[in-house]
Amino acid sequence: MVTMRGSRGAKTCCIAIGLAGALTLAGCAEGEADRAESGSGKGVAYGATIEQYKAAFADVSPITLHTQTPAPKGSATGKNVEDYLNAITEWSDGKIKFDVAYANAVAPPAEIDNALQDGRLDLGQVLPIYEPTDYPANAALIETSFVSDQSVVVGALQSNAWPLEVAAATPAITKEFEDRGMKLLMPLYNSGSNALFCNSKRRDLAALKGAQIAAGGQAQSKEIAALGGSAASVPYTELFESLERGVVSCSVSSLTVGVLGGFIPAAPHVVVDPAAGFALAPGAMAVSKAAWDKLPLAGQQLFYDRLDVFIKGNIQDKIWPNIVEASKQVGKAGGSIDTFADDARAAIQQANAKLLDDLRANKAVGDGNAFVDRVKSASDKWLKTIQNDLGYKNETDYNGFGTWYTPGKVNLDPYVKKVYEEIFLPRRPDA
Structure with missing residues (x-):
C-alpha cells in the first residue's frame, strides 16, 4: 500500500469549529513511497461509469490519504465530506482510501494550510479569512459574498455557484494556493447565509446601537459598525457562554x-x-501539492468528477438540515427569524455598497474594477440561471422552512450538473 505524508510532527488535538460555519478540514497520510510522475497512467473521459473508473484503477497500488471533518461522525455538518470521501473510495474500487479524523482532531482551522504544507495533512479546508494578508485575493472574494441573495432556497444555490465562476476567472486566487504548495479543488463554499443572533429582539438601529456583536473578518466588522454596534472577537467555543452572560449581545453566524x-x-x-x-x-x-502530484491521472480526475457529491451534499445534507434544526430551536426558545427593519436594512446596504466600491482599488485581484464587475455579473447571471433556466424558487421563508422541507424535497441534480459542467469541467485534469 502506498501512503503519502511528509513529517507529521506533533499531532494537534483540538476540537475547534471555526466561524466559517463548521467547514470541513483536512488530514494527513502516513509513510512515503516513490510513485509515478504527476497525472500518469490511464485516464477516463468525463461521464465515465463507475465500472470504467474501476477498470482504470486496476493496476494502481492502494493509496491512503488522511483527512478530517469538523464534526462527529455522521453529523449533518460533516456528512457532505464523508459522502465525498466515500464516493472516491467506491469509484476507485477501494484503491484510494481515507483515514478520517473527526471533530477537527488533527489541526485547528487556522492551521490547515500549514498542515498541508508541512506534510501532516493531505486533504483539507483552508480558511483564508483567518489569514487575509497571506491570501489577499481570496479575502477579496470572501468580502464580496454579501452580494448573494440571502433567501433559503435560491440564495443557498446562488451563493455556492457564482463565487466559483469568479474564482476561476481570477488567476490570483488559485496562485495564492499554488505558491503555498496546495492544489485548489473547491475555491469557495459556504454553510448558508449569515444571520444576526441576539439575546433580545434587535431589528432596527435603535435596538442595535451600542451592541457588542461577535463577528469574524473586516467586512463583517464594517457592517456591524454601520448598524451602530461594536464588533467583538470571541472564540467559537466561548460563544454560548458569552451570549448567555451578556459579554456580547449578538453574534453574526450561519444557522449551521x-x-x-x-x-x-x-x-x-x-x-x-x-x-x-x-x-x-x-x-x-485543497490537496497538498505533494499528494496531488503522486496521484495517477484517473485519481486526479476522480477528485474532480466527484465534486458533484460534495456540492450537492453541502446544500442538501448540511445547509438545509441545519436550517430545519435551527428553526426548531429558535421556536422552542421563544424566538423568531425576522428581517431587518427598514433603517437597519438601508444601513447594511449602504455599508455593502461602499465595501464593494473600495474593492475596485484592490490590486491583489489584478484589475480591481474588472474584478468587481465580474462579481456583479456572475452573481446576477447565476441568480437568473437558478430561477429562470433551472426553475428553482423560494416557496417559504426561514421560519417556515422547518415544516416545508423534507429530504429530497428539492432535486439538486440539474443545479449540480450545471455548476460542474460550466465551472469545473473546463479545468478537469486531462492527459
Whole structure:
C-alpha cells in the first residue's frame, strides 16, 4: 500500500469549529513511497461509469490519504465530506482510501494550510479569512459574498455557484494556493447565509446601537459598525457562554454554526434579510501539492468528477438540515427569524455598497474594477440561471422552512450538473 505524508510532527488535538460555519478540514497520510510522475497512467473521459473508473484503477497500488471533518461522525455538518470521501473510495474500487479524523482532531482551522504544507495533512479546508494578508485575493472574494441573495432556497444555490465562476476567472486566487504548495479543488463554499443572533429582539438601529456583536473578518466588522454596534472577537467555543452572560449581545453566524455551537437558546432572536446580507466566512477545499502530484491521472480526475457529491451534499445534507434544526430551536426558545427593519436594512446596504466600491482599488485581484464587475455579473447571471433556466424558487421563508422541507424535497441534480459542467469541467485534469 502506498501512503503519502511528509513529517507529521506533533499531532494537534483540538476540537475547534471555526466561524466559517463548521467547514470541513483536512488530514494527513502516513509513510512515503516513490510513485509515478504527476497525472500518469490511464485516464477516463468525463461521464465515465463507475465500472470504467474501476477498470482504470486496476493496476494502481492502494493509496491512503488522511483527512478530517469538523464534526462527529455522521453529523449533518460533516456528512457532505464523508459522502465525498466515500464516493472516491467506491469509484476507485477501494484503491484510494481515507483515514478520517473527526471533530477537527488533527489541526485547528487556522492551521490547515500549514498542515498541508508541512506534510501532516493531505486533504483539507483552508480558511483564508483567518489569514487575509497571506491570501489577499481570496479575502477579496470572501468580502464580496454579501452580494448573494440571502433567501433559503435560491440564495443557498446562488451563493455556492457564482463565487466559483469568479474564482476561476481570477488567476490570483488559485496562485495564492499554488505558491503555498496546495492544489485548489473547491475555491469557495459556504454553510448558508449569515444571520444576526441576539439575546433580545434587535431589528432596527435603535435596538442595535451600542451592541457588542461577535463577528469574524473586516467586512463583517464594517457592517456591524454601520448598524451602530461594536464588533467583538470571541472564540467559537466561548460563544454560548458569552451570549448567555451578556459579554456580547449578538453574534453574526450561519444557522449551521448556531446549531453546532449550541448557542441558539441563548440568542434565539435571529435576523436574516434576503435583501441585506452579511459577508460570509467560507472555506476552500485543497490537496497538498505533494499528494496531488503522486496521484495517477484517473485519481486526479476522480477528485474532480466527484465534486458533484460534495456540492450537492453541502446544500442538501448540511445547509438545509441545519436550517430545519435551527428553526426548531429558535421556536422552542421563544424566538423568531425576522428581517431587518427598514433603517437597519438601508444601513447594511449602504455599508455593502461602499465595501464593494473600495474593492475596485484592490490590486491583489489584478484589475480591481474588472474584478468587481465580474462579481456583479456572475452573481446576477447565476441568480437568473437558478430561477429562470433551472426553475428553482423560494416557496417559504426561514421560519417556515422547518415544516416545508423534507429530504429530497428539492432535486439538486440539474443545479449540480450545471455548476460542474460550466465551472469545473473546463479545468478537469486531462492527459
